[in-house]
Amino acid sequence: DTGVSQNPRHKITKRGQNVTFRCDPISEHNRLYWYRQTLGQGPEFLTYFQNEAQLEKSRLLSDRFSAERPKGSFSTLEIQRTEQGDSAMYLCASSSPGLDVLQVQFFGPGTRLTVL
Amino acid sequence: AQTVTQSQPEMSVQEAETVTLSCTYDTSESDYYLFWYKQPPSRQMILVIRQEAYKQQNATENRFSVNFQKAAKSFSLKISDSQLGDAAMYFCAYRSARGSNYKLTFGKGTLLTVNP
Numbered sequence: 130d131t132g133v134s135q136n137p138r139h140k141i142t143k144r145g146q147n148v149t150f151r152c153d154p155i156s157e158h159n160r161l162y163w164y165r166q167t168l169g170q171g172p173e174f175l176t177y178f179q180n181e182a183q184l185e186k187s188r189l190l191s192d193r194f195s196a197e198r199p200k201g202s203f204s205t206l207e208i209q210r211t212e213q214g215d216s217a218m219y220l221c222a223s224s225s226p227g228l229d230v231l232q233v234q235f236f237g238p239g240t241r242l243t244v245l
Numbered sequence: 246a247q248t249v250t251q252s253q254p255e256m257s258v259q260e261a262e263t264v265t266l267s268c269t270y271d272t273s274e275s276d277y278y279l280f281w282y283k284q285p286p287s288r289q290m291i292l293v294i295r296q297e298a299y300k301q302q303n304a305t306e307n308r309f310s311v312n313f314q315k316a317a318k319s320f321s322l323k324i325s326d327s328q329l330g331d332a333a334m335y336f337c338a339y340r341s342a343r344g345s346n347y348k349l350t351f352g353k354g355t356l357l358t359v360n361p
């Protein structure tokens with residue numbers, strides 16, 4: 130499968146614990162995005178990378194959140210000291226710099242986080 | 246900031262019939278892109294159709310077509326000959342054509358049910 134993959138698919142944690150999610154984009158895609166989707170809402174932008182550089186972060190991304198993309202390949206999203214309000218689906222998407230000016234984003238299946 | 250509104254939380258359609266999902270957006274920009282994504286239950290989001298704002302011609306992809314009214318800031322999706330596999334959450338999304346952050350701004354979604 131050459132699509133965007135995310136691991137784990139589900140994560141249940143206790144409040145106060147740290148969690149880390151991984152996203153593997155489509156191999157030739159240099160742009161990678163993280164979104165958060167809560168129940169009954171559309172995805173909301175969190176942050177994005179162009180290669181290994183994190184170029185923008187949403188105000189939704191508090192200091193407890195950190196994202197990395199070493200070597201411009203896979204990306205990780207870490208949440209420290211989780212809170213119940215962090216419970217959501219975390220989506221990763223990637224896009225190609227190619228000839229498609231629309232830079233269509235391809236989404237992964239998401240990681241569903243439940244904070245107890 | 247741009248906003249996207251989907252005023253129909255739920256819609257239903259009989260198999261083989263036609264259904265239209267509505268989407269309006271608010272922006273001060275003149276150049277942008279619009280998308281419809283489909284999110285089947287427990288599956289990843291996939292692109293259904295896309296539209297460049299500078300194009301007057303409405304986009305069409307097989308049974309899916311849009312009615313793009315730029316002055317009214319409206320971007321509705323028409324699904325013809327509805328199939329059971331069309332049942333999903335549908336999200337309308339906006340992307341600015343300016344800058345280098347190609348983040349998507351999503352509406353809250355419309356849950357489409359297809360009745361046999």
